[in-house]
Amino acid sequence: MNVPTDLRYCPSHEWLRIEGDIVTVGISDHAQDELTDVVFVELPEVGRAVDAGDPAAVVESVKAASDIYAPIGGEIIEANPDVESDPSLVNTDPYGKGWIFKVKAKNIEDASSLMDAAAYEAHIS
Amino acid sequence: MSDLNRTPLESAHEALGARLVPFAGWYMPVQYSSIIEEHKAVREKVGIFDISHMGQFLVSGANAEAWLNKMLSNDISKLAPGQGQYTIMLNQSGGVIDDLIAYRTDENDYFLVVNASMIGEDLAWLQQHADPEVSLINASEEWAGMAIQGPLSADAFAKVCPDETLPPRNGIATTSSGAIVCRTGYTGEDGFEFFCPAADGISYWEKFIEAGTAPCGLGARDTLRLEVGYPLNGNDLAPDRTPIEAGLGFFCKLDKGEFMGREVLAAQKENGPEVKLTAIQYTSKGPPPRAHYPVLAEDDSVIGELASGALSPSLMTGIGMAYLPVAHSKIGTKVQIDVRGRKFPAEVVKKPFYKK
Numbered sequence: 045m046n047v048p049t050d051l052r053y054c055p056s057h058e059w060l061r062i063e064g065d066i067v068t069v070g071i072s073d074h075a076q077d078e079l080t081d082v083v084f085v086e087l088p089e090v091g092r093a094v095d096a097g098d099p100a101a102v103v104e105s106v107k108a109a110s111d112i113y114a115p116i117g118g119e120i121i122e123a124n125p126d127v128e129s130d131p132s133l134v135n136t137d138p139y140g141k142g143w144i145f146k147v148k149a150k151n152i153e154d155a156s157s158l159m160d161a162a163a164y165e166a167h168i169s
Numbered sequence: 170m171s172d173l174n175r176t177p178l179e180s181a182h183e184a185l186g187a188r189l190v191p192f193a194g195w196y197m198p199v200q201y202s203s204i205i206e207e208h209k210a211v212r213e214k215v216g217i218f219d220i221s222h223m224g225q226f227l228v229s230g231a232n233a234e235a236w237l238n239k240m241l242s243n244d245i246s247k248l249a250p251g252q253g254q255y256t257i258m259l260n261q262s263g264g265v266i267d268d269l270i271a272y273r274t275d276e277n278d279y280f281l282v283v284n285a286s287m288i289g290e291d292l293a294w295l296q297q298h299a300d301p302e303v304s305l306i307n308a309s310e311e312w313a314g315m316a317i318q319g320p321l322s323a324d325a326f327a328k329v330c331p332d333e334t335l336p337p338r339n340g341i342a343t344t345s346s347g348a349i350v351c352r353t354g355y356t357g358e359d360g361f362e363f364f365c366p367a368a369d370g371i372s373y374w375e376k377f378i379e380a381g382t383a384p385c386g387l388g389a390r391d392t393l394r395l396e397v398g399y400p401l402n403g404n405d406l407a408p409d410r411t412p413i414e415a416g417l418g419f420f421c422k423l424d425k426g427e428f429m430g431r432e433v434l435a436a437q438k439e440n441g442p443e444v445k446l447t448a449i450q451y452t453s454k455g456p457p458p459r460a461h462y463p464v465l466a467e468d469d470s471v472i473g474e475l476a477s478g479a480l481s482p483s484l485m486t487g488i489g490m491a492y493l494p495v496a497h498s499k500i501g502t503k504v505q506i507d508v509r510g511r512k513f514p515a516e517v518v519k520k521p522f523y524k525k
Contacts, residue, residue: 081205083480084456086509102509104457106204106480107388 046073053164065152070143079105082134087123122146176221177313177367193286195222200386207389208482215319216385222285224309236300244422248273263433264408272341313370318360328380357397398520447498451487455513458487463507
């Protein structure tokens with residue numbers, strides 16, 4: 045399973061790419077593999093304020109709907125329209141074109157408590 | 170998981186990388202690679218499902234025909250040896266206990282294939298109304314079962330059983346090696362169900378895989394059956410719903426004589442049911458509809474909830490079935506499906522959702 049070392053991870057399988065105080069969020073390769081066939085992504089509303097742990101998006105496979113949680117508090121500043129029109133991007137490119145939303149973090153330091161790649165790999169093994 | 174029943178094919182599923190989940194008291198494969206790919210394999214070529222969890226009852230005796238005709242809704246006297254029919258086991262108030270296929274294997278011998286989750290209840294109900302001159306045997310644990318489904322299913326049969334002939338649609342035959350072959354299925358495709366002694370299960374499963382059938386799990390089985398509007402007991406059928414309400418009146422022969430639940434069905438047929446199991450399809454893009462999502466009228470009033478729902482892999486749109494008041498069940502009626510508080514437009518359509 046692909047676990048890029050430049051990202052942070054949540055126990056609920058979201059990944060975070062941190063650039064300044066902007067955090068891009070998606071779901072891990074492990075999560076997409078568990079879900080299989082992503083057929084629908086419900087995106088968060090841009091401008092919405094979120095706390096860490098708030099349900100922000102929904103990723104649905106044929107069998108189940110899974111909440112995607114905001115990994116950090118802040119404001120949703122962008123949502124990926126490409127995964128809305130082609131949900132399978134979450135399966136085929138989970139760390140790239142399959143990103144789901146971006147948060148402008150209130151306190152970016154909060155991200156330092158999240159798992160690094162080694163810890164996440166241990167979490168899923 | 171130790172309290173779950175195990176299929177005789179479990180090791181074959183594990184070797185194929187299946188995801189096994191608890192289902193109807195069994196530990197069964199829900200998918201191997203991808204539900205959508207498995208679904209398409211059945212629609213376009215041929216797939217194989219483990220149905221070892223399903224129940225088989227053997228009924229025999231000179232009075233078996235008369236007794237089964239009292240316990241089941243369809244007219245079993247119409248079956249010649251080698252033929253089968255879809256039929257329904259009803260309670261006294263005309264509600265559905267189980268839906269099943271009954272085959273006449275000989276003049277006084279019958280083979281019933283029932284839902285896995287209902288083996289115990291069906292058996293208890295039949296025993297409660299037993300006829301001393303009719304023998305009823307639960308053979309469910311002796312058999313491994315597999316359903317081979319899809320346009321190329323007959324080719325797969327010819328490869329695995331080269332000296333045998335497939336029975337005609339709804340027919341049943343026994344092979345020279347003692348396997349039972351029923352020309353039926355739950356996918357809307359040509360196909361057959363194949364029952365063999367549990368110990369031979371893996372060997373036949375592997376032969377069918379070698380013959381080109383794609384292993385398919387319960388996930389694809391559910392989307393395939395829903396696309397053709399087949400009901401799933403527990404979702405679409407229930408003890409407080411009658412077959413008339415479920416749109417299965419064709420399988421209830423009210424003129425065959427007395428049978429369990431008949432008066433209720435006759436009255437309902439006479440007066441018309443208040444609700445009908447109604448096929449609903451999205452009219453635009455939306456999240457997959459799922460069981461228990463509320464169904465709303467155009468004026469936002471709640472008129473029911475989905476009994477079954479899915480994203481149809483063939484149509485790539487949301488489909489579902491719900492018991493709706495008759496006034497809202499006419500084809501073309503606009504409705505809405507409430508998904509997590511958001512409303513998605515849909516309309517009543519004719520079954521099946523998917524046509525060849």
